Amino acid sequence: MITVHAAIPFVGQKPGTSGLRKKVKVFQQPNFTENFIQSVFDVAERPDQASLVIGGDGRFHNRTVIQQAIRMAAANGYGTVLVGQGGILSTPAASHVIRKYGGSGGLILSASHNPGGPEEDFGIKYNIANGGPAPEAVTEAIYQRTTAIDRWLAVDTPDIDLDRLGQTQVGDMTVRVIDSVADYAELMESLFDFAAIRTAVKGGLRLAVDSMHAVTGPYAVDIFERRLGFAAGTVRNAVPLEDFGGHHPDPNLVHARALYDTMMGDDAPDLGAASDGDGDRNLIIGKGIFITPSDSLAMLAANAHLAPGYAGGLKGIARSMPTSAAADRVAAAMGIPAFETPTGWKFFGTLLDAGKATICGEESAGTGSDHVREKDGLWAVLLWLNIIAASGKSVQQIASEHWAQFGRNYYARHDYEAVETKCAVALMQDLAAALAQLPGTAFGGLVVRACDSFGYTDPVDGSVSSNQGIRILFDGGSRIVFRLSGTGTQGATLRVYLERYEPVGGILDAASPDMLEELVCAADAIAAITRRTGRTAPDVVT
Ligand code: VG1
Numbered sequence: 310m311i312t313v314h315a316a317i318p319f320v321g322q323k324p325g326t327s328g329l330r331k332k333v334k335v336f337q338q339p340n341f342t343e344n345f346i347q348s349v350f351d352v353a354e355r356p357d358q359a360s361l362v363i364g365g366d367g368r369f370h371n372r373t374v375i376q377q378a379i380r381m382a383a384a385n386g387y388g389t390v391l392v393g394q395g396g397i398l399s400t401p402a403a404s405h406v407i408r409k410y411g412g413s414g415g416l417i418l419s420a421s422h423n424p425g426g427p428e429e430d431f432g433i434k435y436n437i438a439n440g441g442p443a444p445e446a447v448t449e450a451i452y453q454r455t456t457a458i459d460r461w462l463a464v465d466t467p468d469i470d471l472d473r474l475g476q477t478q479v480g481d482m483t484v485r486v487i488d489s490v491a492d493y494a495e496l497m498e499s500l501f502d503f504a505a506i507r508t509a510v511k512g513g514l515r516l517a518v519d520s521m522h523a524v525t526g527p528y529a530v531d532i533f534e535r536r537l538g539f540a541a542g543t544v545r546n547a548v549p550l551e552d553f554g555g556h557h558p559d560p561n562l563v564h565a566r567a568l569y570d571t572m573m574g575d576d577a578p579d580l581g582a583a584s585d586g587d588g589d590r591n592l593i594i595g596k597g598i599f600i601t602p603s604d605s606l607a608m609l610a611a612n613a614h615l616a617p618g619y620a621g622g623l624k625g626i627a628r629s630m631p632t633s634a635a636a637d638r639v640a641a642a643m644g645i646p647a648f649e650t651p652t653g654w655k656f657f658g659t660l661l662d663a664g665k666a667t668i669c670g671e672e673s674a675g676t677g678s679d680h681v682r683e684k685d686g687l688w689a690v691l692l693w694l695n696i697i698a699a700s701g702k703s704v705q706q707i708a709s710e711h712w713a714q715f716g717r718n719y720y721a722r723h724d725y726e727a728v729e730t731k732c733a734v735a736l737m738q739d740l741a742a743a744l745a746q747l748p749g750t751a752f753g754g755l756v757v758r759a760c761d762s763f764g765y766t767d768p769v770d771g772s773v774s775s776n777q778g779i780r781i782l783f784d785g786g787s788r789i790v791f792r793l794s795g796t797g798t799q800g801a802t803l804r805v806y807l808e809r810y811e812p813v814g815g816i817l818d819a820a821s822p823d824m825l826e827e828l829v830c831a832a833d834a835i836a837a838i839t840r841r842t843g844r845t846a847p848d849v850v851t
Protein backbone atom coordinates (compact mmCIF):
# COMPACT_ATOMS: atom_id res chain seq x y z
CA MET A 310 0.00 0.00 0.00
CA ILE A 311 1.43 3.33 -1.08
CA THR A 312 0.86 6.26 1.25
CA VAL A 313 1.06 9.84 0.01
CA HIS A 314 2.51 12.19 2.64
CA ALA A 315 1.85 15.90 2.20
CA ALA A 316 4.95 18.10 2.52
CA ILE A 317 6.04 21.68 2.16
CA PRO A 318 9.47 22.67 0.84
CA PHE A 319 12.47 23.35 3.13
CA VAL A 320 14.83 26.18 2.39
CA GLY A 321 18.47 25.14 1.90
CA GLN A 322 18.36 21.75 0.20
CA LYS A 323 20.95 22.71 -2.39
CA PRO A 324 23.65 20.03 -2.75
CA GLY A 325 27.23 21.31 -2.30
CA THR A 326 30.57 19.96 -3.52
CA SER A 327 29.51 16.44 -2.60
CA GLY A 328 25.80 16.12 -1.85
CA LEU A 329 23.57 17.62 0.83
CA ARG A 330 25.35 17.98 4.18
CA LYS A 331 23.73 19.19 7.37
CA LYS A 332 23.66 18.50 11.08
CA VAL A 333 21.89 15.23 12.00
CA LYS A 334 19.29 17.34 13.82
CA VAL A 335 18.39 19.05 10.55
CA PHE A 336 17.94 15.72 8.77
CA GLN A 337 15.81 14.49 11.69
CA GLN A 338 13.14 17.15 11.16
CA PRO A 339 9.91 15.56 9.93
CA ASN A 340 9.85 15.44 6.10
CA PHE A 341 13.34 16.96 5.64
CA THR A 342 15.08 13.77 4.52
CA GLU A 343 12.01 12.46 2.75
CA ASN A 344 11.58 15.69 0.75
CA PHE A 345 15.15 15.46 -0.51
CA ILE A 346 14.98 11.77 -1.41
CA GLN A 347 11.62 12.23 -3.13
CA SER A 348 13.11 15.11 -5.12
CA VAL A 349 15.91 12.79 -6.24
CA PHE A 350 13.39 10.13 -7.28
CA ASP A 351 11.26 12.72 -9.09
CA VAL A 352 14.09 13.95 -11.32
CA ALA A 353 16.39 10.91 -11.62
CA GLU A 354 16.67 9.36 -15.04
CA ARG A 355 15.55 5.78 -14.53
CA PRO A 356 13.69 3.12 -16.45
CA ASP A 357 10.65 1.33 -14.99
CA GLN A 358 11.64 -1.25 -12.41
CA ALA A 359 15.11 0.29 -12.17
CA SER A 360 17.54 -0.83 -9.54
CA LEU A 361 18.91 1.52 -6.91
CA VAL A 362 22.01 1.05 -4.76
CA ILE A 363 21.91 2.27 -1.16
CA GLY A 364 24.77 2.33 1.30
CA GLY A 365 26.46 4.58 3.77
CA ASP A 366 29.51 5.09 5.91
CA GLY A 367 27.88 3.67 9.06
CA ARG A 368 27.55 6.97 10.87
CA PHE A 369 24.72 7.80 13.28
CA HIS A 370 21.32 8.01 11.48
CA ASN A 371 22.53 5.78 8.60
CA ARG A 372 20.19 2.86 9.32
CA THR A 373 17.15 5.08 9.91
CA VAL A 374 17.53 6.82 6.57
CA ILE A 375 18.22 3.55 4.72
CA GLN A 376 14.99 2.00 6.01
CA GLN A 377 13.01 5.07 4.96
CA ALA A 378 14.71 5.26 1.55
CA ILE A 379 13.77 1.61 0.94
CA ARG A 380 10.10 2.28 1.75
CA MET A 381 10.18 5.29 -0.57
CA ALA A 382 11.95 3.48 -3.41
CA ALA A 383 9.29 0.75 -3.29
CA ALA A 384 6.56 3.39 -3.61
CA ASN A 385 8.37 5.15 -6.45
CA GLY A 386 8.49 2.26 -8.91
CA TYR A 387 11.97 0.87 -8.36
CA GLY A 388 12.21 -2.87 -9.05
CA THR A 389 15.25 -3.66 -6.93
CA VAL A 390 17.28 -2.09 -4.17
CA LEU A 391 20.79 -3.34 -3.50
CA VAL A 392 21.98 -2.44 -0.04
CA GLY A 393 25.28 -3.20 1.66
CA GLN A 394 25.15 -5.48 4.71
CA GLY A 395 24.58 -3.48 7.88
CA GLY A 396 23.86 -0.50 5.63
CA ILE A 397 27.57 -0.22 4.89
CA LEU A 398 29.08 0.62 1.52
CA SER A 399 32.18 2.74 1.09
CA THR A 400 31.72 5.44 -1.53
CA PRO A 401 34.03 3.73 -4.07
CA ALA A 402 32.39 0.34 -3.35
CA ALA A 403 28.96 1.89 -3.97
CA SER A 404 30.23 3.30 -7.26
CA HIS A 405 31.44 -0.17 -8.25
CA VAL A 406 28.19 -1.88 -7.24
CA ILE A 407 26.15 0.60 -9.34
CA ARG A 408 28.36 -0.15 -12.35
CA LYS A 409 28.62 -3.90 -11.86
CA TYR A 410 24.90 -4.54 -11.37
CA GLY A 411 23.62 -1.96 -13.84
CA GLY A 412 22.00 0.27 -11.22
CA SER A 413 20.22 3.38 -12.46
CA GLY A 414 21.87 5.22 -9.60
CA GLY A 415 22.59 5.15 -5.91
CA LEU A 416 22.05 6.97 -2.66
CA ILE A 417 25.26 7.32 -0.66
CA LEU A 418 24.65 8.33 2.91
CA SER A 419 27.72 10.06 4.22
CA ALA A 420 29.18 13.32 5.37
CA SER A 421 32.60 11.94 4.48
CA HIS A 422 35.32 13.40 6.70
CA ASN A 423 32.90 15.41 8.88
CA PRO A 424 32.37 14.10 12.44
CA GLY A 425 29.38 11.86 13.22
CA GLY A 426 26.93 11.34 16.09
CA PRO A 427 23.60 12.82 17.19
CA GLU A 428 25.07 16.33 17.45
CA GLU A 429 27.25 16.09 14.34
CA ASP A 430 26.88 15.73 10.60
CA PHE A 431 24.96 13.63 8.09
CA GLY A 432 24.77 13.72 4.32
CA ILE A 433 23.02 12.32 1.27
CA LYS A 434 24.54 12.13 -2.18
CA TYR A 435 23.00 10.85 -5.40
CA ASN A 436 25.17 9.02 -7.93
CA ILE A 437 24.08 8.33 -11.49
CA ALA A 438 24.23 5.17 -13.64
CA ASN A 439 27.93 5.56 -14.49
CA GLY A 440 28.62 5.19 -10.75
CA GLY A 441 29.73 8.79 -10.32
CA PRO A 442 28.36 11.78 -8.43
CA ALA A 443 25.44 13.45 -10.18
CA PRO A 444 26.76 16.26 -12.40
CA GLU A 445 25.73 19.85 -11.74
CA ALA A 446 22.78 19.77 -14.15
CA VAL A 447 21.30 16.89 -12.13
CA THR A 448 22.01 18.36 -8.68
CA GLU A 449 20.49 21.64 -9.85
CA ALA A 450 17.35 19.82 -11.05
CA ILE A 451 17.13 18.03 -7.68
CA TYR A 452 17.48 21.36 -5.91
CA GLN A 453 14.79 23.00 -8.04
CA ARG A 454 12.49 20.10 -7.25
CA THR A 455 13.07 20.55 -3.49
CA THR A 456 11.75 24.09 -3.78
CA ALA A 457 8.41 22.91 -5.16
CA ILE A 458 7.91 19.51 -3.56
CA ASP A 459 4.45 18.95 -2.06
CA ARG A 460 4.32 15.23 -1.27
CA TRP A 461 6.43 12.15 -0.78
CA LEU A 462 5.54 8.51 -1.30
CA ALA A 463 6.27 5.47 0.82
CA VAL A 464 4.94 1.99 1.33
CA ASP A 465 3.87 1.03 4.83
CA THR A 466 6.22 -1.76 5.86
CA PRO A 467 8.30 -2.58 8.90
CA ASP A 468 12.09 -2.23 8.83
CA ILE A 469 13.95 -4.97 7.01
CA ASP A 470 16.89 -6.88 8.50
CA LEU A 471 19.93 -5.09 7.08
CA ASP A 472 22.37 -7.46 8.76
CA ARG A 473 21.30 -10.69 7.08
CA LEU A 474 22.47 -11.35 3.50
CA GLY A 475 19.67 -12.28 1.12
CA GLN A 476 16.44 -11.09 -0.44
CA THR A 477 13.28 -9.57 0.98
CA GLN A 478 10.15 -8.23 -0.76
CA VAL A 479 9.01 -4.74 0.10
CA GLY A 480 5.77 -4.14 -1.75
CA ASP A 481 6.51 -5.09 -5.37
CA MET A 482 10.21 -4.35 -4.95
CA THR A 483 13.02 -6.79 -4.15
CA VAL A 484 15.62 -5.72 -1.60
CA ARG A 485 18.92 -7.55 -1.80
CA VAL A 486 21.30 -7.22 1.12
CA ILE A 487 24.72 -7.83 -0.40
CA ASP A 488 28.18 -8.45 1.01
CA SER A 489 29.67 -4.96 1.32
CA VAL A 490 33.26 -6.06 0.75
CA ALA A 491 33.41 -8.98 -1.72
CA ASP A 492 32.72 -7.21 -5.04
CA TYR A 493 35.11 -4.40 -4.20
CA ALA A 494 37.92 -6.70 -3.07
CA GLU A 495 37.59 -8.71 -6.31
CA LEU A 496 37.85 -5.51 -8.34
CA MET A 497 41.08 -4.61 -6.50
CA GLU A 498 42.48 -8.10 -7.21
CA SER A 499 41.82 -7.53 -10.91
CA LEU A 500 43.87 -4.30 -10.95
CA PHE A 501 46.88 -5.06 -8.76
CA ASP A 502 49.52 -7.76 -8.50
CA PHE A 503 48.42 -9.30 -5.21
CA ALA A 504 50.96 -12.15 -5.62
CA ALA A 505 53.87 -9.70 -5.85
CA ILE A 506 52.61 -7.78 -2.82
CA ARG A 507 52.22 -11.06 -0.86
CA THR A 508 55.79 -11.98 -1.73
CA ALA A 509 57.01 -8.59 -0.54
CA VAL A 510 55.05 -9.03 2.70
CA LYS A 511 56.78 -12.38 3.26
CA GLY A 512 60.05 -10.57 2.60
CA GLY A 513 59.30 -8.11 5.41
CA LEU A 514 57.21 -5.31 3.86
CA ARG A 515 55.22 -3.64 6.65
CA LEU A 516 52.13 -1.46 6.56
CA ALA A 517 50.06 0.53 9.06
CA VAL A 518 46.51 1.50 8.10
CA ASP A 519 44.27 3.75 10.20
CA SER A 520 40.61 3.23 9.30
CA MET A 521 39.61 5.87 11.86
CA HIS A 522 36.60 3.78 13.04
CA ALA A 523 34.99 4.54 9.70
CA VAL A 524 33.80 2.58 6.70
CA THR A 525 37.09 1.18 5.38
CA GLY A 526 37.72 -1.05 8.42
CA PRO A 527 36.04 -4.21 7.09
CA TYR A 528 37.47 -3.64 3.59
CA ALA A 529 40.99 -3.03 4.86
CA VAL A 530 41.04 -6.05 7.17
CA ASP A 531 39.82 -8.31 4.36
CA ILE A 532 42.21 -6.96 1.73
CA PHE A 533 45.39 -6.24 3.71
CA GLU A 534 45.31 -8.80 6.49
CA ARG A 535 43.37 -11.67 4.91
CA ARG A 536 44.12 -11.50 1.17
CA LEU A 537 47.61 -9.94 1.27
CA GLY A 538 48.92 -11.51 4.46
CA PHE A 539 49.93 -8.39 6.41
CA ALA A 540 50.12 -9.07 10.15
CA ALA A 541 46.98 -9.00 12.26
CA GLY A 542 46.67 -5.51 13.70
CA THR A 543 47.99 -3.85 10.54
CA VAL A 544 44.61 -2.12 10.36
CA ARG A 545 43.94 0.09 13.37
CA ASN A 546 40.58 1.47 14.47
CA ALA A 547 39.02 -1.11 12.15
CA VAL A 548 35.54 -1.29 13.62
CA PRO A 549 33.14 1.30 12.13
CA LEU A 550 31.47 3.29 14.91
CA GLU A 551 28.45 5.59 14.62
CA ASP A 552 30.46 8.48 16.04
CA PHE A 553 33.90 7.42 14.74
CA GLY A 554 35.00 7.10 18.35
CA GLY A 555 34.38 10.83 18.83
CA HIS A 556 37.05 11.81 16.28
CA HIS A 557 36.96 13.47 12.87
CA PRO A 558 37.43 10.71 10.28
CA ASP A 559 39.59 13.09 8.28
CA PRO A 560 42.88 11.57 7.10
CA ASN A 561 45.22 14.49 7.52
CA LEU A 562 48.17 15.30 9.75
CA VAL A 563 45.91 16.76 12.42
CA HIS A 564 43.33 14.00 12.78
CA ALA A 565 45.60 11.07 11.90
CA ARG A 566 48.34 12.35 14.19
CA ALA A 567 48.97 8.98 15.88
CA LEU A 568 49.68 7.35 12.52
CA TYR A 569 52.01 10.20 11.60
CA ASP A 570 53.92 9.75 14.87
CA THR A 571 54.25 6.01 14.18
CA MET A 572 55.60 6.73 10.70
CA MET A 573 58.17 9.21 12.01
CA GLY A 574 59.31 6.78 14.73
CA ASP A 575 62.43 4.59 14.74
CA ASP A 576 60.65 1.34 13.98
CA ALA A 577 58.23 2.77 11.41
CA PRO A 578 56.64 0.42 8.86
CA ASP A 579 57.35 0.96 5.15
CA LEU A 580 53.99 2.58 4.38
CA GLY A 581 51.37 4.30 6.50
CA ALA A 582 47.89 5.14 5.26
CA ALA A 583 44.55 6.37 6.53
CA SER A 584 41.16 6.91 4.99
CA ASP A 585 38.14 9.05 5.71
CA GLY A 586 34.55 8.45 6.86
CA ASP A 587 33.30 7.06 3.54
CA GLY A 588 36.58 5.58 2.27
CA ASP A 589 37.18 7.73 -0.76
CA ARG A 590 40.17 9.65 0.61
CA ASN A 591 43.66 8.48 1.48
CA LEU A 592 46.61 9.76 3.45
CA ILE A 593 50.01 8.42 2.42
CA ILE A 594 53.05 8.55 4.70
CA GLY A 595 56.29 6.72 4.01
CA LYS A 596 58.84 5.79 6.62
CA GLY A 597 59.91 9.24 7.83
CA ILE A 598 58.30 11.12 4.95
CA PHE A 599 54.84 12.61 4.39
CA ILE A 600 53.71 12.63 0.78
CA THR A 601 51.34 15.47 -0.06
CA PRO A 602 48.20 14.29 -1.86
CA SER A 603 49.19 16.34 -4.91
CA ASP A 604 52.59 14.61 -5.00
CA SER A 605 50.97 11.24 -4.40
CA LEU A 606 48.80 11.78 -7.49
CA ALA A 607 51.86 12.64 -9.58
CA MET A 608 53.94 9.74 -8.25
CA LEU A 609 51.15 7.22 -8.70
CA ALA A 610 50.58 8.40 -12.26
CA ALA A 611 54.29 8.24 -13.05
CA ASN A 612 54.58 4.65 -11.77
CA ALA A 613 51.12 3.22 -12.44
CA HIS A 614 52.42 1.07 -15.32
CA LEU A 615 54.01 -1.18 -12.67
CA ALA A 616 50.51 -2.42 -11.75
CA PRO A 617 48.83 -4.89 -14.13
CA GLY A 618 45.64 -2.82 -14.42
CA TYR A 619 47.62 0.11 -15.84
CA ALA A 620 50.40 -1.71 -17.70
CA GLY A 621 49.05 -0.38 -21.00
CA GLY A 622 49.76 3.22 -19.93
CA LEU A 623 47.48 6.13 -19.12
CA LYS A 624 45.19 8.04 -21.48
CA GLY A 625 45.36 11.27 -19.54
CA ILE A 626 45.65 12.71 -16.04
CA ALA A 627 43.07 15.02 -14.49
CA ARG A 628 43.37 17.11 -11.34
CA SER A 629 41.18 19.63 -9.61
CA MET A 630 42.29 23.24 -10.01
CA PRO A 631 43.62 23.74 -6.45
CA THR A 632 45.69 20.54 -6.72
CA SER A 633 49.37 21.24 -7.44
CA ALA A 634 50.70 21.11 -10.97
CA ALA A 635 53.02 18.18 -10.15
CA ALA A 636 50.77 15.78 -12.09
CA ASP A 637 50.82 18.07 -15.14
CA ARG A 638 54.57 17.59 -15.40
CA VAL A 639 54.14 13.83 -15.44
CA ALA A 640 51.48 14.08 -18.14
CA ALA A 641 53.75 16.33 -20.21
CA ALA A 642 56.64 13.87 -19.91
CA MET A 643 54.36 11.02 -20.99
CA GLY A 644 52.93 13.02 -23.87
CA ILE A 645 49.36 12.60 -22.64
CA PRO A 646 46.76 15.29 -21.89
CA ALA A 647 46.43 16.96 -18.47
CA PHE A 648 43.03 18.32 -17.38
CA GLU A 649 42.30 20.96 -14.74
CA THR A 650 38.74 20.74 -13.38
CA PRO A 651 36.80 22.50 -10.61
CA THR A 652 36.86 20.99 -7.11
CA GLY A 653 34.74 17.87 -6.61
CA TRP A 654 34.80 14.41 -8.15
CA LYS A 655 31.66 15.07 -10.21
CA PHE A 656 33.78 16.95 -12.74
CA PHE A 657 35.94 13.90 -13.57
CA GLY A 658 33.02 11.71 -14.67
CA THR A 659 32.73 12.89 -18.27
CA LEU A 660 36.51 12.66 -18.81
CA LEU A 661 36.61 9.10 -17.45
CA ASP A 662 33.52 8.02 -19.41
CA ALA A 663 34.97 9.46 -22.63
CA GLY A 664 38.29 7.69 -22.12
CA LYS A 665 40.17 10.98 -21.94
CA ALA A 666 41.66 10.43 -18.48
CA THR A 667 42.73 7.29 -16.61
CA ILE A 668 43.91 8.72 -13.28
CA CYS A 669 42.41 11.67 -11.41
CA GLY A 670 43.17 13.40 -8.15
CA GLU A 671 42.52 16.19 -5.72
CA GLU A 672 44.74 17.92 -3.16
CA SER A 673 42.20 16.94 -0.49
CA ALA A 674 43.59 13.39 -0.44
CA GLY A 675 41.46 11.97 -3.20
CA THR A 676 42.93 9.84 -5.96
CA GLY A 677 41.29 7.33 -8.22
CA SER A 678 41.07 5.93 -11.72
CA ASP A 679 38.64 4.77 -14.36
CA HIS A 680 37.93 1.55 -12.40
CA VAL A 681 35.04 3.38 -10.67
CA ARG A 682 33.67 6.92 -10.83
CA GLU A 683 34.64 8.03 -7.32
CA LYS A 684 37.92 8.70 -5.61
CA ASP A 685 39.11 5.58 -3.88
CA GLY A 686 41.23 5.55 -0.72
CA LEU A 687 42.18 1.88 -0.56
CA TRP A 688 42.87 1.81 -4.30
CA ALA A 689 45.57 4.44 -3.73
CA VAL A 690 47.13 2.43 -0.90
CA LEU A 691 47.15 -0.70 -3.08
CA LEU A 692 48.74 1.14 -6.00
CA TRP A 693 51.47 2.43 -3.67
CA LEU A 694 52.00 -1.11 -2.35
CA ASN A 695 52.11 -2.51 -5.88
CA ILE A 696 54.67 0.11 -6.91
CA ILE A 697 56.81 -0.54 -3.83
CA ALA A 698 56.63 -4.33 -4.36
CA ALA A 699 57.38 -4.16 -8.08
CA SER A 700 60.20 -1.61 -7.85
CA GLY A 701 61.75 -2.70 -4.58
CA LYS A 702 62.08 1.01 -3.70
CA SER A 703 61.10 2.78 -0.50
CA VAL A 704 58.60 5.65 -0.47
CA GLN A 705 61.51 8.01 0.28
CA GLN A 706 63.42 6.76 -2.75
CA ILE A 707 60.41 6.99 -5.05
CA ALA A 708 59.79 10.59 -3.89
CA SER A 709 63.42 11.71 -4.19
CA GLU A 710 63.79 10.25 -7.65
CA HIS A 711 60.51 11.83 -8.71
CA TRP A 712 61.56 15.30 -7.58
CA ALA A 713 64.99 14.90 -9.17
CA GLN A 714 63.29 14.17 -12.49
CA PHE A 715 60.36 16.63 -12.41
CA GLY A 716 61.23 19.26 -9.80
CA ARG A 717 59.13 19.66 -6.67
CA ASN A 718 55.85 21.46 -6.03
CA TYR A 719 55.95 22.42 -2.35
CA TYR A 720 52.37 22.58 -1.21
CA ALA A 721 50.07 23.29 1.74
CA ARG A 722 46.44 24.12 2.33
CA HIS A 723 45.43 26.49 5.12
CA ASP A 724 41.82 26.22 6.30
CA TYR A 725 40.03 28.91 8.30
CA GLU A 726 36.94 27.17 9.65
CA ALA A 727 33.57 28.46 10.87
CA VAL A 728 34.23 31.99 9.63
CA GLU A 729 31.13 34.14 9.66
CA THR A 730 29.52 33.53 6.25
CA LYS A 731 28.97 37.21 5.45
CA CYS A 732 32.59 38.00 6.23
CA ALA A 733 33.93 35.14 4.07
CA VAL A 734 31.68 36.00 1.15
CA ALA A 735 32.72 39.67 1.30
CA LEU A 736 36.38 38.68 1.41
CA MET A 737 35.97 36.64 -1.77
CA GLN A 738 33.94 39.36 -3.52
CA ASP A 739 36.47 42.06 -2.73
CA LEU A 740 39.27 39.79 -3.86
CA ALA A 741 37.52 39.18 -7.18
CA ALA A 742 36.96 42.91 -7.61
CA ALA A 743 40.65 43.65 -7.01
CA LEU A 744 41.99 41.12 -9.51
CA ALA A 745 42.41 43.56 -12.37
CA GLN A 746 44.94 45.61 -10.37
CA LEU A 747 47.12 42.68 -9.26
CA PRO A 748 49.21 41.64 -12.28
CA GLY A 749 52.72 43.06 -12.03
CA THR A 750 52.43 43.71 -8.27
CA ALA A 751 55.26 42.36 -6.11
CA PHE A 752 54.82 40.71 -2.71
CA GLY A 753 58.32 40.27 -1.33
CA GLY A 754 60.12 38.43 -4.08
CA LEU A 755 56.88 37.20 -5.67
CA VAL A 756 55.55 39.02 -8.71
CA VAL A 757 51.98 38.39 -9.85
CA ARG A 758 51.99 37.14 -13.44
CA ALA A 759 48.25 36.60 -13.85
CA CYS A 760 45.10 36.05 -11.84
CA ASP A 761 41.51 35.08 -12.46
CA SER A 762 38.33 33.60 -11.10
CA PHE A 763 38.50 30.01 -12.33
CA GLY A 764 35.85 28.92 -14.79
CA TYR A 765 35.58 25.58 -16.54
CA THR A 766 34.01 24.37 -19.73
CA ASP A 767 33.68 20.60 -19.74
CA PRO A 768 35.54 19.40 -22.85
CA VAL A 769 33.10 16.50 -23.29
CA ASP A 770 29.62 17.89 -22.73
CA GLY A 771 30.34 21.62 -22.94
CA SER A 772 28.74 22.44 -19.57
CA VAL A 773 30.09 25.60 -17.96
CA SER A 774 30.93 26.15 -14.26
CA SER A 775 32.08 29.59 -13.16
CA ASN A 776 33.36 31.14 -9.91
CA GLN A 777 35.28 28.03 -8.91
CA GLY A 778 37.99 29.79 -6.91
CA ILE A 779 40.44 32.66 -7.32
CA ARG A 780 43.89 31.93 -8.71
CA ILE A 781 46.89 34.18 -8.23
CA LEU A 782 49.76 32.98 -10.39
CA PHE A 783 53.30 34.24 -9.79
CA ASP A 784 56.36 34.33 -12.02
CA GLY A 785 58.25 31.06 -11.72
CA GLY A 786 55.25 28.75 -11.20
CA SER A 787 54.25 29.58 -7.62
CA ARG A 788 50.55 30.06 -6.93
CA ILE A 789 47.92 30.96 -4.33
CA VAL A 790 44.29 29.84 -4.66
CA PHE A 791 41.39 31.11 -2.52
CA ARG A 792 38.09 29.21 -2.32
CA LEU A 793 35.14 28.74 -0.01
CA SER A 794 34.35 25.15 0.95
CA GLY A 795 31.15 23.56 -0.30
CA THR A 796 31.01 20.75 2.27
CA GLY A 797 30.95 22.52 5.64
CA THR A 798 27.90 22.66 7.90
CA GLN A 799 28.80 25.63 10.07
CA GLY A 800 29.52 29.17 8.81
CA ALA A 801 32.04 29.27 5.97
CA THR A 802 35.42 27.62 5.56
CA LEU A 803 38.02 29.65 3.70
CA ARG A 804 40.60 27.48 1.98
CA VAL A 805 43.93 29.00 0.97
CA TYR A 806 46.04 26.75 -1.24
CA LEU A 807 49.78 27.55 -1.42
CA GLU A 808 52.15 26.17 -3.99
CA ARG A 809 55.77 26.88 -4.80
CA TYR A 810 57.61 25.21 -7.64
CA GLU A 811 61.30 24.36 -7.37
CA PRO A 812 62.75 23.23 -10.70
CA VAL A 813 65.16 20.35 -11.22
CA GLY A 814 68.48 21.40 -9.66
CA GLY A 815 66.70 23.62 -7.10
CA ILE A 816 66.11 23.04 -3.38
CA LEU A 817 64.36 19.68 -3.38
CA ASP A 818 64.68 18.45 0.21
CA ALA A 819 63.58 21.40 2.34
CA ALA A 820 60.72 21.52 4.83
CA SER A 821 57.48 22.76 3.24
CA PRO A 822 56.66 25.47 5.83
CA ASP A 823 60.04 27.12 5.22
CA MET A 824 59.55 27.08 1.48
CA LEU A 825 56.03 28.49 1.70
CA GLU A 826 56.62 31.30 4.20
CA GLU A 827 56.73 34.05 1.60
CA LEU A 828 53.50 32.78 0.00
CA VAL A 829 51.71 32.76 3.37
CA CYS A 830 52.60 36.45 3.83
CA ALA A 831 51.52 37.25 0.28
CA ALA A 832 48.17 35.51 0.84
CA ASP A 833 47.46 37.68 3.86
CA ALA A 834 48.58 40.81 2.06
CA ILE A 835 46.33 40.04 -0.91
CA ALA A 836 43.18 38.90 0.95
CA ALA A 837 43.60 40.67 4.33
CA ILE A 838 42.63 37.45 6.10
CA THR A 839 43.78 38.55 9.54
CA ARG A 840 42.26 42.02 9.36
CA ARG A 841 38.92 40.76 8.09
CA THR A 842 38.49 37.57 10.11
CA GLY A 843 40.56 38.34 13.19
CA ARG A 844 42.34 35.02 12.68
CA THR A 845 46.10 35.09 12.98
CA ALA A 846 46.60 31.44 12.01
CA PRO A 847 44.64 28.77 10.14
CA ASP A 848 42.66 26.12 12.07
CA VAL A 849 44.03 23.28 9.99
CA VAL A 850 47.12 23.01 7.82
CA THR A 851 47.25 20.05 5.45
C1 VG1 B 1 36.14 19.06 -0.15
C2 VG1 B 1 37.44 18.93 -0.92
C3 VG1 B 1 37.17 18.40 -2.31
C4 VG1 B 1 36.39 17.09 -2.22
C5 VG1 B 1 35.14 17.28 -1.39
C6 VG1 B 1 34.40 15.98 -1.15
O1 VG1 B 1 35.31 20.02 -0.78
O2 VG1 B 1 38.12 20.14 -0.98
O3 VG1 B 1 38.38 18.23 -2.98
O4 VG1 B 1 36.04 16.63 -3.50
O5 VG1 B 1 35.47 17.82 -0.12
O6 VG1 B 1 35.22 15.04 -0.58
P1 VG1 B 1 35.19 21.55 -0.27
O7 VG1 B 1 34.13 22.15 -1.14
O8 VG1 B 1 34.84 21.47 1.17
O9 VG1 B 1 36.54 22.15 -0.47
V1 VG1 B 1 34.60 13.87 0.44
O10 VG1 B 1 35.79 12.83 0.80
O11 VG1 B 1 33.76 14.78 1.44
O12 VG1 B 1 33.37 13.06 -0.45
Ligand code: CO
Nearest residue numbers: 421585587589
Ligand atom coordinates in the same frame (compact mmCIF):
# COMPACT_ATOMS: atom_id res chain seq x y z
CO1 CO C 1 35.04 11.20 1.61
